[in-house]
Amino acid sequence: MGIILASGSPRRLELLKMIGIKEFNLIADTADEVLTNGLLPEEQVKKLSLQKAQNVASSCSKDDIIIAADTLVYLGNEPLGKPDSRADAFNMLKKLSGQKHSVYTGITLLKNDLNITEVEKTDVYFRDITDSEINAYINTNEPMDKAGSYAAQGGAAVFIKRIEGDFFCVMGLPLCRLSMMLREFGVTVN
Numbered sequence: 001m002g003i004i005l006a007s008g009s010p011r012r013l014e015l016l017k018m019i020g021i022k023e024f025n026l027i028a029d030t031a032d033e034v035l036t037n038g039l040l041p042e043e044q045v046k047k048l049s050l051q052k053a054q055n056v057a058s059s060c061s062k063d064d065i066i067i068a069a070d071t072l073v074y075l076g077n078e079p080l081g082k083p084d085s086r087a088d089a090f091n092m093l094k095k096l097s098g099q100k101h102s103v104y105t106g107i108t109l110l111k112n113d114l115n116i117t118e119v120e121k122t123d124v125y126f127r128d129i130t131d132s133e134i135n136a137y138i139n140t141n142e143p144m145d146k147a148g149s150y151a152a153q154g155g156a157a158v159f160i161k162r163i164e165g166d167f168f169c170v171m172g173l174p175l176c177r178l179s180m181m182l183r184e185f186g187v188t189v190n
Helices: 010-018 041-057 086-096 131-138 155-159 167-171 175-184
Strands: 003-005 065-075 078-080 100-111 114-126 160-164
Touching: 003 010, 010 167, 041 065, 041 100, 041 114, 065 086, 078 086, 086 131, 100 167, 100 175, 114 167, 114 175, 131 155, 155 160, 167 175
Parallel strands: 003 065
Antiparallel strands: 065 078, 065 100, 100 114, 114 160
């Protein structure tokens, strides 16, 4: 049995190591993420994380435990995924300025025919940010591969007034929830 992280995210890799899982393999799911109209945010991230786990399962042993996660930012009912351009990143950050938004991370653990999929939700409150602050942040290129165009653990930390919920959910891998799920598969952390 091995542990497979179905992700190419350096943040998720570091978070997994942080909780004491040192030996695992990375298999990034390269399929395009497609949002399904009409799904609630919780259902959307659950569906996407399950798809990631299922997509990499064909490259794994049936005894491997696959960990897959997907994170989306929602401003009201509007999903904000990863920006496809600098202008898109600017528009997302402008919308988030001075607003409360919600970050949803779906996590799936898959082994053989057993799978568990759960969701963590965290509310994030941004202060008002100026156009020049947004442009300076975009110039770091940090927003370009992040849901909602920001990294809470990076330069966008100065935009965040407060967080209600699991900080690690905003980073893309809620560690408390993940550790509880891993327990169900016989894996203890730290």
